[in-house]
Amino acid sequence: MFNNLTNYEDDPIEALFKRIGADKSVDKIDLGIGVFRDQSGQVPVMQAVVEAEQQLLKQNASKSYMSPLGNMDYCADLERSIFGVDHEALQRIVSAQTPGAGAALRGAAEFVQSLSPKATVWFGSPCWGHQIEFFERAGLSVKQYRYYNRAVSKLDFTGMLEDLGALQEDDVLLLHGCCHNPTGEDLSLPQWQRIAEVVREKRVVPLVDIAYQGFGSGIDEDVAGVRLLAGQVPQLILTVSSSKTFGIYRERAGLLSIVHQANASADSLRRKLRDTLRQLYFMAPNHGAAIVHEILSSETLQQLWRDELNAVRQQIVEMRGALKVTLEQVNPNFDASFIQRQKGMFSCLPLSAAQQLRMEQQHHIYMLPNARVNVAAMSTEQSKALANAFAAIIGE
Ligand SMILES: Cc1ncc(COP(=O)(O)O)c(C=O)c1O
Structure with missing residues (x-):
């Protein structure tokens, strides 16, 4: 063989x-x-991570299996970190903790493929290469829209809108929430607003990938675009990485969320998400997610982490x-x-x-x-x- x-x-x-x-x-x-x-x-x-790990060691918590949906405390923490505490999307969201955003993207690809195998997934050009692979591997068609004009080192928003004219109903539109990889060129809020209109007109599903919250303009500022979009579209897929934001790259913690229509069955979506992820990698690791929860659930550690992240930025x-x-x-x-x-x-x-x-x-x-x-x-x-x-x- x-x-x-x-x-x-x-x-x-x-x-x-x-x-x-x-x-x-x-x-x-x-x-x-x-x-x-x-x-x-x-x-x-980060010092906040060191202190969180010391506290976790003292707690001596079980190492038994969780669920393929991972650490639910982490999911709730990250949902609030991305959307804020009172965003209406929090009423219609189903989440899983994954081994990093890479696995969240691969899980999202499998999830989309099983529900909508004819969907095309649209990526900006240029794009982080592995991102496209995750969706191709799941058997989905992929296309690219113009995003960045390298000749003038600027966003090509006109070209982007022209290319998005070809979106078909139920296609997936992949966007980077902040600190675009590889160009560093982000959408302004009026541009996010225009994208929300395109998503509604074309009846497509946006997938927002956020790997650098806090590295761009600020912890809240970097998610203003996804907050705006989620408030205006019926459904959205979200992937989030904690690798950079908490500096825990090798611990593998990320989020995969489905923001669904109010009348969808959250229980069915959750079960489908759980089974999709189980078939991919069986169970999620917990250590990175536990560190993040320890930090975000303590006022002192959260402040320390915010200060450290602000210094990185x-x-x-x-x-x-x-x-x-x-x-x-x-x-x-x-x-x-x-x-x-x-x-x-x-x-x-x-x-x-x-x-x-x-x-x-x-x-x-x-x-x-x-x-x-x-x-x-x-x-x-x-x-x-x-x-x-x-x-x-x-x-x-
Ligand atoms: C845009 C983007 N999404 C996702 C990821 C994957 O991150 P993780 O380490 O959480 O798998 C990266 C990693 O570089 C990235 O740049």
């Missing part, structure tokens, strides 16, 4: 990680993987400002204002694939496809090296 498998290739992201590992230069800079690093290059553990905002200035200093004709305007971890530099390869080979600087750089993983020194290398490459 196993002899039949030959020449199985790495996907572009795995291949990049291998090239980074193989590069022995002391000057190499990894701007690929999506983690936050402090100025010393470490991926820090502050570092990203400062780094964006500094990178813009440095890029423009060494490239006098280059307008880098988009770096400062965009939100969250990522931005895409206007480099071709060939130029990106030269950044690796000549300057040991590694980025994901679309020249996506992780601004949140950069030290001040590295941002200067990036700006100089960028100037050298575009000046060739």
Whole structure:
């Protein structure tokens, strides 16, 4: 059986990680993987997480199975964190805690496929590559709508609306709630409003994926778009990651929610969701979800976490400002204002694939496809090296 498998290739992201590992230069800079690093290059553990774990250890809680729907306290906490305490969507929501938003997206794909196999799922272009895979693997058709114009480093909202003209009833429209991956370019509130109108006109189901709450403009500000949308559409799918927001990447905690019409059967939806997830991975892990619940259910820990998350955002905002200035200093004709305007971890530099390869080979600087750089993983020194290398490459 196993002899039949030959020449199985790495996907572009795995291949990049291998090239980074193989590069022995002391000057190499990894701007690929999506983690936050402090100025010393470490991926820090939040103090709120450390204290929550200490409390959990003292509680010595059972390690018995939960349900495939995971930790219900975590679900209630995250529903409130996303929607606020009094949003009407909380009256018509069914949720599961999943092993991260990756699993939530894969679960959503399976859920949609089983209920609406002919639906097409629409992704912005460019898009985080794994996101599309989750839906293709479930057997759904996928299409892309214009989202970002790399030639001018701006959102292409006109192109987006034109492409969404082709949506068919029951299609799924995937949107990033904040800090768009890979472009950092988010919709404004009037644009979310326009999207709500499109969703209603076309009778499609929006799927909002939120992986960076708190990294853009603020913990509440970053979810203003999804709050607006959920209040105006009959149904919505929501996926949320706690990996970055709580810095618990490897603990695997995420949310998958179905906001349904008021007259739908919540019990049936919950049972269907439970069975869908059970068939995918049987049971959810609990540790990450328990940490998040410990933090969000304690006033002191919640405040500590908010302060730490605000400091993370502050570092990203400062780094964006500094990178813009440095890029423009060494490239006098280059307008880098988009770096400062965009939100969250990522931005895409206007480099071709060939130029990106030269950044690796000549300057040991590694980025994901679309020249996506992780601004949140950069030290001040590295941002200067990036700006100089960028100037050298575009000046060739
Ligand atoms: C937009 C987006 N959604 C989902 C995920 C998956 O996150 P998790 O670690 O919770 O699986 C990521 C991870 O990078 C992401 O960027």
